[in-house]
Amino acid sequence: MKWDRITKGKLLVTPLVLLALLLALYLWITNVSLDSIEKNSLNGGQVRLYLWQQIELTAISTFFVLVIALPLGILLSRGFARPAAPVAIALANLGQATPAIGLLALLTFWLGIGQRTALIGMVAYAVLPVLSNTMAGLRAIDPTLLDAARGIGMSPVGVLGRVELPLAVPLILAGVRTALILNVGTGTLAAFAGGGGLGNLITAGITTQRTRVLIVGAVLTVCLALLVDWLASLAELQLSPRGLEVHQ
Amino acid sequence: MNFWDYVSSRQDQLISDTFQHASAVFQCMVVAVVLGVGIGALTYRSDRAGRIATLATGTILTIPSYALLGLLIPVLGLGVPPTVTALVLYALLPIVRNSVVGLRGVDPALVDAARGIGMTGLARLVRVELPIAWPTILTGIRVSTQMSMGILAIAAYASGPGLGNEIFSGIASLGSANALNEVVAGTVGIVLLAFIFDAALVLLGRLTVSAGIRA
Amino acid sequence: MVTNDAPITGATIELENLTKRYPGNPNPSVDSVSMEIGAGETVILVGPSGCGKSTTLRMINRLIEPSSGRIRINGEDVTDIDPVKLRRRIGYAIQSSGLFPHLTVAENIAQVPRMIGWGKQRIKDRVEEMLDLVGLDPREFHDRYPRRLSGGQQQRVGVARALAADPPVLLMDEPFGAVDPITRDHLQDELIRLQHELHKTIVFVTHDFDEAIKLGDRIAVLREQSHIAQFDTPEAILTNPADDFVSGFVGAGAALKRLNLTRVRDVGIVDFPAVTVDEPLQDLFDRFRSGGSNEILLLDRRSRPYKWLRRGDLMRARGSLARAGALVSHTVSADATLRDALEAVLTDNGGRVAITGRRGEYVGVVDMETLLNSVHELLEADRLTALEHREELAELQESQQHQRSALEGGPGGGAADGAGGEHP
Incomplete structure (x- = not known):
């Protein structure tokens, strides 16, 4: 695999900016005097734990979103499942209209507090946009290509594997990116369902009115979100089929 | 207490929260539309400016809303100011992006014709390009409105207005008699508002999109 | 176009009462087409848009499943065999070239040979050969993506892909419809040259009558529901159009067009x-x-x-x-x-x-x-053959009509009869 599609600028700018941001945060927080509440919230082990929980939440929920949404999207775009597609779209719209915090809170009543509840809420919230994206993308493939593929003798599985899925790769990757971003965001709300994560720092900062705690939590979350998005954008660049690139 | 008893007993509070939720989203959307379409109109003619505008608004959208609120609170305090700022910032991306895409998508032959009959740049924008790009922009506005509904719910934790307060008060009193009722009332209320707003925007589209380009 | 410098590699195609009905539409889109196409022959289906010519073509490789009727290729009834296997034996080229944008030119051409299990080296050699055949330099085009080809080049690659596994039959659905007139002219000349070498059986759909007379050994002029208005050599159709519909389609200056078909x-x-x-x-x-x-x-x-x-x-x-x-x-x-x-x-x-x-x-x-x-003599001869062919066609249709009514008829009507159930 060649790596010629990722330019130096793309490769360097974001991590450097994030690194500088984190460094500044670290220098600032180690050079101000903290009161006992702040010390308690910002002790190193605690922050690391929250950060790790946040990454875990994002990774696990994204994994399940993809495992559910992609096959389901492919299935719903097959001819025999056409009648079910509008139902899925309607459900997706309803899901988009539901506030994430409300969904998480309701799940807490039903399943109790804990990481599992938070994960289920995050997956439920992100499955629908990724699903509708997958369906839209598969439907956007030029029908004459499918006609040509069948016309030269590809079996239905062959058409899916050799034409539809490769052509849908950009869209699948966009789905992955969407899911990741949504999950980093919803992950901050996992704190309200007892799921842990950086949301705990922000919440603590707000309730105890400690600005520094708030800022550490928020900046770490922002950095994580931007980092994840950057990684996803690199993957998008690298993994899209070459023939589909817009410019040379 | 069942849900309907709860709703009737807390009628005034619920109505006031619902009204505040709707009013906040509406006002923020007005500001975001003016800003977003403005940015779009200023940047669509330049490849670079358009890209920068999309990148900047896209970066904001990547940031989790709870974290952005966290960053705004030290600067703006609690309550309405950080809420409105966050809402407007988040609502920008879909509007800016769709404005740029929509305005760029206008058939160059039409722009040429407009120039040919002597329209100035501004007249071209207002009388030809914006009306043709309007359906695309409206789609962006619909997406933004939906998003704002949910973000406003979270902003309640930073003492923002609206139905989010019901949800958080339910979370805070987990286990108490009315906790579930509060969460359900807040969530369902927001979903209903979202559908009403979306329907209103579809209606607006019917009324404002020229019959000549309606799909 | 009958020359004997290469063996005929094509196969015969017989369509028998081929019909396509769509649910909710009382009239069939294609109504009982019968046609016999000789091995190595180029037959053009020509007609106004919506006449069912594409549907007819797409029923031959069963991209559209016929509602009733039979298809035979080289005498073998292929109406009920696995359509995927059938299509691998039939080349298929379409208007927008249908090249897969995520695959290189070489990978596009290699698709069918790969599916039927050719070895790597054989496929590689074949791709080079096909690029040569359609007049594209393999060194230059082998690794290009379709997006970086002109419309004409894309069509050439499309034809190369269709011919890659050396199928006896080639179906072409308005393959040159989307390119500019000059390129189209070139591509038509190339196809004539190719067919001179290969002698495939080609069924070609177009709405351009001039293209039809240029390329066709025989032309089927179709009216709505794919009814054959006339099925004959270009010469015969030009000099003796069967009816007003055909002469309308032939257009003005038929006699002058006829002059294009004979050499000094x-x-x-x-x-x-x-x-x-x-x-x-x-x-x-x-x-x-x-x-x-x-x-x-x-x-x-x-x-x-x-x-x-x-x-x-x-x-x-x-x-x-x-x-x-x-x-x-x-x-x-x-x-x-x-x-x-x-x-x-x-x-x-x-x-x-x-x-x-x-x-x-x-x-x-x-x-x-x-x-x-000599022109007078030519036209007279054309007229005679056209008359003969028309009588033959009428006889054929009559006998098939007869067969069908025999199948459907009989006491108690055709409703109990499985095959007859399709017909009103």
Whole structure:
């Protein structure tokens, strides 16, 4: 695999900016005097734990979103499942209209507090946009290509594997990116369902009115979100089929 | 207490929260539309400016809303100011992006014709390009409105207005008699508002999109 | 287009009462088409848009499943075999080329050979061969993506992909419909050349009648529901259109179009007294004196037409050949069409034109009178064959109609009959 599609600028700018941001945060927080509440919230082990929980939440929920949404999207775009597609779209719209915090809170009543509840809420919230994206993308493939593929003798599985899925790769990757971003965001709300994560720092900062705690939590979350998005954008660049690139 | 008893007993509070939720989203959307379409109109003619505008608004959208609120609170305090700022910032991306895409998508032959009959740049924008790009922009506005509904719910934790307060008060009193009722009332209320707003925007589209380009 | 420099690799195709109905539409989109296509023949389905010609074509490789009727290829009934296997034996090229944008040119061409399990090296060689065949330099185009090809190049690759596994039958659905007229002309010439080498059985759909007469051995003019209005050679359709629909479709100037289909070498070229410049002058005078001719064609040393000499020209030029007579301004090759010859005769003062062979050597002369006579004869012959073919077609349809009604009919009606159930 060649790596010629990722330019130096793309490769360097974001991590450097994030690194500088984190460094500044670290220098600032180690050079101000903290009161006992702040010390308690910002002790190193605690922050690391929250950060790790946040990454875990994002990774696990994204994994399940993809495992559910992609096959389901492919299935719903097959001819025999056409009648079910509008139902899925309607459900997706309803899901988009539901506030994430409300969904998480309701799940807490039903399943109790804990990481599992938070994960289920995050997956439920992100499955629908990724699903509708997958369906839209598969439907956007030029029908004459499918006609040509069948016309030269590809079996239905062959058409899916050799034409539809490769052509849908950009869209699948966009789905992955969407899911990741949504999950980093919803992950901050996992704190309200007892799921842990950086949301705990922000919440603590707000309730105890400690600005520094708030800022550490928020900046770490922002950095994580931007980092994840950057990684996803690199993957998008690298993994899209070459023939589909817009410019040379 | 069942849900309907709860709703009737807390009628005034619920109505006031619902009204505040709707009013906040509406006002923020007005500001975001003016800003977003403005940015779009200023940047669509330049490849670079358009890209920068999309990148900047896209970066904001990547940031989790709870974290952005966290960053705004030290600067703006609690309550309405950080809420409105966050809402407007988040609502920008879909509007800016769709404005740029929509305005760029206008058939160059039409722009040429407009120039040919002597329209100035501004007249071209207002009388030809914006009306043709309007359906695309409206789609962006619909997406933004939906998003704002949910973000406003979270902003309640930073003492923002609206139905989010019901949800958080339910979370805070987990286990108490009315906790579930509060969460359900807040969530369902927001979903209903979202559908009403979306329907209103579809209606607006019917009324404002020229019959000549309606799909 | 029948030449014998290559073996015929095509297969026969028989369509028997092929019908397509769509649910909710009382009238079939394709109503009982029957057609026999010979091996190595190029048959063009031509008709207005919406006449069902594409549907008919797509039923041959069962991209559209026929509601009833049979398809036989090389005598084998393929109506019920696995459509995927069937399609791998039939080349398919479509209007927008249908190249897969995420695959290179070479990978696109290699698709069918790979599916039928050819070895790597064989596929590689075949791809090179196919690129050569369609006139694209393998070194230059092998690794390109379709997006970086012109429309004409994309079509060439599309044809290469269709032919890659050497299928006996090639189906083409308006393959040149989306390219500019000049490129289209080139692609048509290329297809003629290819078919000269390969002798596939080609079924080609177009709505352009001029394309049809240029490419087709036979043309099926279709009206709505794919009813065959006329199925015959281009010559026969031009000279004797079956009805108003066909003549409307043929368009104005049918007789002139007919002139495009015959070469000068196929009509009466008359002998004309000719003398090369090397012969002694005295011979010239003798020729004028002895023969009844008033004019002689003077040839140069390589026996190419040089000058028209009239009786008396030499006298006026005082015996100097260099000054006598009129230079030959137009010649027409024996391979030229009658239309070209007519054009030359019309522009020539003397109403005749010298015909030359492959190296420019003198072959004979065509004048207005012989040209008109041969055209009349041609048209008459066309008319006769067209009449014959039409009778044959009518007989065929009648006998099939008969068979069908025999199948459906009988006491109690056809409802109980499985095959007949499809019909109203």
